[in-house]
Amino acid sequence: MTELITGNxxxxxxxxxxxxxRKIFYTDDIExxxxxxxxxxxxxxxxxxxxxxxxxxxSTLLSVMGxxxxxxxxxxxxxxxxxSTLSASEQARVRNRDIGFIFQAFNLIAEMxxxxxxxxxxxxxxxxxxxxxxxxVIQALDHVxxxxxxxxFPAQLSGGQQQRVAIARALVGQPKVLxxxxxxxxxxxxxxxxVLDLLAxxxxxxxxxxxxxxxxRSAEQAQRQISxxxxxxxxxxxxxxxxxx
Numbered sequence: 141m142t143e144l145i146t147g148n149x150x151x152x153x154x155x156x157x158x159x160x161x162r163k164i165f166y167t168d169d170i171e172x173x174x175x176x177x178x179x180x181x182x183x184x185x186x187x188x189x190x191x192x193x194x195x196x197x198x199s200t201l202l203s204v205m206g207x208x209x210x211x212x213x214x215x216x217x218x219x220x221x222x223x224s225t226l227s228a229s230e231q232a233r234v235r236n237r238d239i240g241f242i243f244q245a246f247n248l249i250a251e252m253x254x255x256x257x258x259x260x261x262x263x264x265x266x267x268x269x270x271x272x273x274x275x276x277v278i279q280a281l282d283h284v285x286x287x288x289x290x291x292x293f294p295a296q297l298s299g300g301q302q303q304r305v306a307i308a309r310a311l312v313g314q315p316k317v318l319x320x321x322x323x324x325x326x327x328x329x330x331x332x333x334x335v336l337d338l339l340a341x342x343x344x345x346x347x348x349x350x351x352x353x354x355x356x357r358s359a360e361q362a363q364r365q366i367s368x369x370x371x372x373x374x375x376x377x378x379x380x381x382x383x384x385x
Contacts, residue, residue, distance in 0.1 A: 153220050155317060155348055156182040156205055161214035163200055163371075174200040175211070176371040184316070187343040188350045189362035197371040198352040199321055205350060206239050206319045207231045219316060236264055240310030244322035246302045248294040248309075254281065255290040258309045265313070280308040284338060300331030307338060318342070320351040324358055336361045 163175035174197045182188055190198050203209040204216065207223065216223040218234060226234065248257045258280055262273045281287040284304040294302050303323060310318055320339065324332035336358060343349050343363070351362060359365050360379075367375035 154181040154217070155184045155219055156180070156350075157215075157217040158204070159215040159217075161201075161204060161211045161216065163197070163204060163209070164212045173371050175204070178214070178371075178373060180366070180373060180376075182317075182348070182350060184348050185343075185346055186348055186364055187339070187362045188364045188366060189359040190350065190352045190366045190368060191354060191356065191359040192368035192374075194354065196368040198354075198368055200371075201368065202319050202321050202350065202352050206241060207235050236261070237313055238316045240313060240315035240318045242303075242306055242310050242318060242320040242323045244325035246294070246299075246306045246326070248302055248306060250294050253291050253293055254286060254297070254305045254308075257294070257305060258312050261309050261313050276312050276314075277308075280312040281305070283311060284308045298331070299327050300334055303327060303331070303335050304338065307335070311342075317348040317350060320349065322352055322354065324353070324355065332358070 158178050158180040161175055161178040161180075162173070165172040165174055178201065190201060192198055200209065204211050207218070210223075219238065223231070248254075249260070252260070255277055258277045259273055262268060262276060265273070268276070278287055278290070281290055284307050286301060286304050286308060289297060289301060289305075294305075297305065303326075307318075307323075318339075323339070324335050327335060339349055339351065340361060349362070351358070353359050362379070364376070364378045366373060
């Protein structure tokens with residue numbers, strides 16, 4: 141099966157390298173420190189969860205990683221390149237080609253079919269022909285077992301099905317990393333577990349995944365669990381892998 145997430149776990153270069161990252165939001169005379177002195181590296185092939193109480197900076201950290209927001213201070217290297225040297229158009233190119241986003245609210249366009257929602261991510265990939273785009277979309281939908289619902293609109297799909305289409309949309313560009321912000325937050329327990337199983341399968345295939353979650357059970361699905369509190373990393377541990385005798 142063709143890989144939908146690129147990456148090589150054998151490389152020594154960090155995919156994400158955050159050095160002394162700080163993010164401060166200014167409102168009138170108030171300073172809100174969302175992130176404070178974050179030092180964090182993520183390597184290709186890792187499955188990382190980021191958890192902590194509401195307001196601890198989880199989503200802000202993910203938005204900085206995804207180049208949706210810039211830090212107030214510190215250095216960010218993505219795939220070895222300093223983000224600060226990238227122009228706005230270059231950052232947009234990285235977001236489109238190298239980063240796949242999965243959101244709690246699915247963010248599907250109601251007037252578009254599942255196929256069209258997934259294809260939208262390839263709109264600016266001028267090097268792809270129409271047939272190549274179609275092939276990629278079908279492959280991504282098939283990967284999440286939604287190819288048979290490609291002509292359906294979001295309102296015709298369950299919450300779990302909508303999230304699977306959203307994951308296909310994140311996969312179709314063959315990104316280097318998937319960033320998932322509370323991907324199970326709007327789902328019941330059954331559909332939430334289906335999404336977690338899908339993320340685990342993508343990781344097993346070599347995908348790099350960073351997932352923000354408030355649910356300890358979801359966090360434990362990852363091989364590495366990072367905890368935030370008041371904008372700081374307070375715990376960073378890896379699941380001990382065991383092999384059958």
